[in-house]
Amino acid sequence: MSTEWGAGHSTAEILFVKPINYQEYVYDLYINQVKQPQMIYLIEDNTGNLYINECANSKLSLAALNLKEKTINTYRFFLLEKKDKLKYSLDKKNQTLSISLHPSLLSNQYIEADESKHVRCDKPAKGNFFNYDIAAQNNSFSNSNYLGGIGEWINFSSNAFTRLQFLANHSREKSQVTRLDTTWQQDLPASITTWKVGDFLSGQDAWSSTARLGGIQYARNFQTQPYYITYPLPAYSGEAVLPTQVQYYINDQIRLTQDVTAGPFVIDGLPVIDGFNNINVQTKDLLNRVSIVSLPFYASTELLKKSLTSFSYEFGFIRENYGLKSHDYGRAIFIGTHLLGVTDQWTLGGHFEIADKQQIAGISTRNLIGTLGILTTAISASQYNQMQGSQLFLQFIRNAQTITFGGHLIATTPHYYQLNILENEFTPFLTTLGFTSFNLNRHGTINLSHAHQQYRAIPNINISTLSYQRSLFQRYYLLLNYLQKYNQTRDKEFQLSLIWSPQNNYTASVVGGYEDNNSKENRIARATFQKSTPQDKGLGYFLLAEQNEYTNASADALYNGKYAQYRGRLSRFRNTNNAELSTAGSIAMIGKDIFFSKPIYDSFAIVNTDGLENISVYEGGQLIGKTNTDGNILVHRLRSYERNNLKISLKDLPLNMHVDTATQELIPYSHSGYLLNFNIKKYNSILFELVDQRRQSIPVGGYVTMTGKTEKYPIGYAGKIFIQDVSNNLTSLTGIAYYENTQCHFSVPIKYSNAPIAELGTIVCYEQK
Numbered sequence: 001m002s003t004e005w006g007a008g009h010s011t012a013e014i015l016f017v018k019p020i021n022y023q024e025y026v027y028d029l030y031i032n033q034v035k036q037p038q039m040i041y042l043i044e045d046n047t048g049n050l051y052i053n054e055c056a057n058s059k060l061s062l063a064a065l066n067l068k069e070k071t072i073n074t075y076r077f078f079l080l081e082k083k084d085k086l087k088y089s090l091d092k093k094n095q096t097l098s099i100s101l102h103p104s105l106l107s108n109q110y111i112e113a114d115e116s117k118h119v120r121c122d123k124p125a126k127g128n129f130f131n132y133d134i135a136a137q138n139n140s141f142s143n144s145n146y147l148g149g150i151g152e153w154i155n156f157s158s159n160a161f162t163r164l165q166f167l168a169n170h171s172r173e174k175s176q177v178t179r180l181d182t183t184w185q186q187d188l189p190a191s192i193t194t195w196k197v198g199d200f201l202s203g204q205d206a207w208s209s210t211a212r213l214g215g216i217q218y219a220r221n222f223q224t225q226p227y228y229i230t231y232p233l234p235a236y237s238g239e240a241v242l243p244t245q246v247q248y249y250i251n252d253q254i255r256l257t258q259d260v261t262a263g264p265f266v267i268d269g270l271p272v273i274d275g276f277n278n279i280n281v282q283t284k285d286l287l288n289r290v291s292i293v294s295l296p297f298y299a300s301t302e303l304l305k306k307s308l309t310s311f312s313y314e315f316g317f318i319r320e321n322y323g324l325k326s327h328d329y330g331r332a333i334f335i336g337t338h339l340l341g342v343t344d345q346w347t348l349g350g351h352f353e354i355a356d357k358q359q360i361a362g363i364s365t366r367n368l369i370g371t372l373g374i375l376t377t378a379i380s381a382s383q384y385n386q387m388q389g390s391q392l393f394l395q396f397i398r399n400a401q402t403i404t405f406g407g408h409l410i411a412t413t414p415h416y417y418q419l420n421i422l423e424n425e426f427t428p429f430l431t432t433l434g435f436t437s438f439n440l441n442r443h444g445t446i447n448l449s450h451a452h453q454q455y456r457a458i459p460n461i462n463i464s465t466l467s468y469q470r471s472l473f474q475r476y477y478l479l480l481n482y483l484q485k486y487n488q489t490r491d492k493e494f495q496l497s498l499i500w501s502p503q504n505n506y507t508a509s510v511v512g513g514y515e516d517n518n519s520k521e522n523r524i525a526r527a528t529f530q531k532s533t534p535q536d537k538g539l540g541y542f543l544l545a546e547q548n549e550y551t552n553a554s555a556d557a558l559y560n561g562k563y564a565q566y567r568g569r570l571s572r573f574r575n576t577n578n579a580e581l582s583t584a585g586s587i588a589m590i591g592k593d594i595f596f597s598k599p600i601y602d603s604f605a606i607v608n609t610d611g612l613e614n615i616s617v618y619e620g621g622q623l624i625g626k627t628n629t630d631g632n633i634l635v636h637r638l639r640s641y642e643r644n645n646l647k648i649s650l651k652d653l654p655l656n657m658h659v660d661t662a663t664q665e666l667i668p669y670s671h672s673g674y675l676l677n678f679n680i681k682k683y684n685s686i687l688f689e690l691v692d693q694r695r696q697s698i699p700v701g702g703y704v705t706m707t708g709k710t711e712k713y714p715i716g717y718a719g720k721i722f723i724q725d726v727s728n729n730l731t732s733l734t735g736i737a738y739y740e741n742t743q744c745h746f747s748v749p750i751k752y753s754n755a756p757i758a759e760l761g762t763i764v765c766y767e768q769k
Helices: 011-016 054-059
Strands: 021-032 034-043 048-051 069-074 074-081 086-091 094-102 109-112 129-139 142-159 161-173 175-188 193-201 210-222 237-240 244-250 254-260 263-268 277-287 288-301 309-319 329-343 346-356 359-370 372-385 385-400 403-412 430-439 445-454 461-473 476-485 491-503 506-517 520-531 538-547 551-560 562-575 575-592 593-597 605-606 616-618 624-626 631-637 644-648 663-666 673-677 684-691 703-706 710-716 720-726 732-739 742-749 759-766
Touching: 021 445, 054 074, 109 254, 175 673, 210 329, 237 244, 254 263, 359 385, 372 605, 538 616, 575 673, 593 605, 593 631, 616 631, 624 631, 663 673, 684 732, 703 720, 710 720, 720 759, 742 759
Parallel strands: 021 094, 109 263, 605 673, 684 759
Antiparallel strands: 021 034, 034 048, 048 074, 069 074, 086 094, 129 142, 129 575, 142 161, 161 175, 175 193, 193 210, 210 309, 237 263, 244 254, 244 277, 277 288, 309 329, 329 346, 346 359, 359 372, 372 385, 385 403, 403 430, 430 445, 445 461, 461 476, 476 491, 491 506, 506 520, 520 538, 538 551, 551 562, 562 575, 575 593, 605 631, 616 624, 616 644, 644 663, 684 720, 703 710, 703 732, 732 742
8 A cells, every 4th residue: 555644544534533524535645846755634515626535745844834724523624725835636537636836835955975984993903013214334434334223013903003113323433223203102083083102293283392201192183084074064945836846056167966856955075276276066857947146155275163172182202302312302392283263164173281380371273254365364372481472473375276366474472482393593583475376277377476684683584486388289297496595695506307208107307597506506407217116016216417516426226126115326526426226115913924015104904815826905096015825915094094905806716716805995094904704605516417328418498406406407408507606515516408398307516626516527417117
């Protein structure tokens, strides 16, 4: 029975209490020319008035029209009458009721175009990996040799990892090992936060600096949810009289197509790029009527969505002489940074630093100025040894396709001190920067900038730059750079470059120009040739020859091997010969297994193919390599908190192997390792030829059934029969053949081999009497 809008009763109940002098109907319902999935219950009096029940009145959102109410047999009914916002027609022949409603009466349709959702990470294995980067150098000028490297050990489990980084070097003068960072880190993607204990960098606001601390930190970490959009996105609302297709064009490129039904609708979270966007909305209804609306919008990652917060709070000790000493910590300090999206156009921020004899605090605002750009203002004050100072920070940036411009101003009073930045004669009290960029489309791009720094005790610095770049024709590019310093010597530099890319992985360039430094002019001539290093395995190199004040040359090579990277460099610079050899890689350990790989900068996975070797493995459509003799391969470049699609090649599988899915999605935690098994199963296939007692092939067209199976296997030419997916436990083949009104029985032992298909040869089938 079809569903209809009754008064909370079934159709049978409604008909049972049929009112006297009324006709009742159950008709198909059309609203604004669209057939509804539900039918509607109606009654008609002797004068032709139509009534709908209370349920239909509510679901059709007609309460706002105040239809006349009438009680019939204790049920509430409402008179269906034509109004400005309501039209209807009854077709008794086709048993339909067509209602035309004004869009304002229809319920809102809310459509979320922004598909950013919180990800749920897969649970990692427990293990360790060790990254190394070792270099050996020789310098002819000092006749010295150097051996050094950076090491990084990481232990991971669950959603946390521990990292230890150190620097080691050995030369003729001394040998030294220096600890860099020791950190325990736990990421919590559900709350988009991170805990750190050990060494870390503090948070900062637009006007403040960072500090390297040893202590504890709790901070918002949007990197744990890379698909979550933190900045405001545009929305579009409208009303559709008829079902309508809505298309959104962002900067003349179609980005979204959405179908809406009749009624008001809101589409929120339209995809845009950072900066000024010109949004054109095109609607086309069932009658092919088209309308276009233009909506300018400025998007900025500097803003936070309304009510969204970003924060960082740290307590610890200031790290000093980083890279030189392992355990040099100074004063205790408490630092806090907090940002709040007050509205979609205004983000408010605050930052403070509290240490012994030194404190600093400030507030900042980021405001969207219409569709022009983002204005950032900040005021801060400091105290150091009872000396007070203050700073004003102003910044404006407009980013658009055709013209981008902006700049900032930083002005400080005497005795203004930031952490690790104490005022002296080399600290500017006024810094300004202005820049602009003109996109001339096929005619290229022009960039201009000017920087000014004003000091209290030393000469000011003024630098202007000009650059122009454009594509000349296919694979040829032109680049012009000019730099001018407005100091006493008015230093300047000019370069003109021609770049040629004969193939995707090759780039050649020639550069000509001059530099005037301290009234000493030098001509510049440079040529380079480069081949990019393949990500999987292969060789890349970079060759340079240069003539200025000296004749310089260098040759660099980088080889991506299966288990490590190898680099070599020979150079001559300022009449000095240099040579360098280095290697970088990783050693990963999960359980008792050890794997060697190129450097692991984030997360990795051990892909297992159940002992099958030479199976191609892909990540994101790119070949990673083939499995080893144990059926394993290490994928070293997984992206944490993102969807990584790992795939094995089905064509590499033996014919008797089967896998339910060749692609698996993995969302890893940061700096973690995973064991990924594709659960490849082996099945046996059997091929044999069936003959009758006269040794004649069973004719084509019949079929065979096996004992214990319901499948029917067709008989091919020359009595050939192929049976797939036979259990390893099956020791004999028993079945019945059906052909030409004849049945015959056969039974034969099975002998399996390593071959993909077990060929049993000729089997005699005996007719059943």
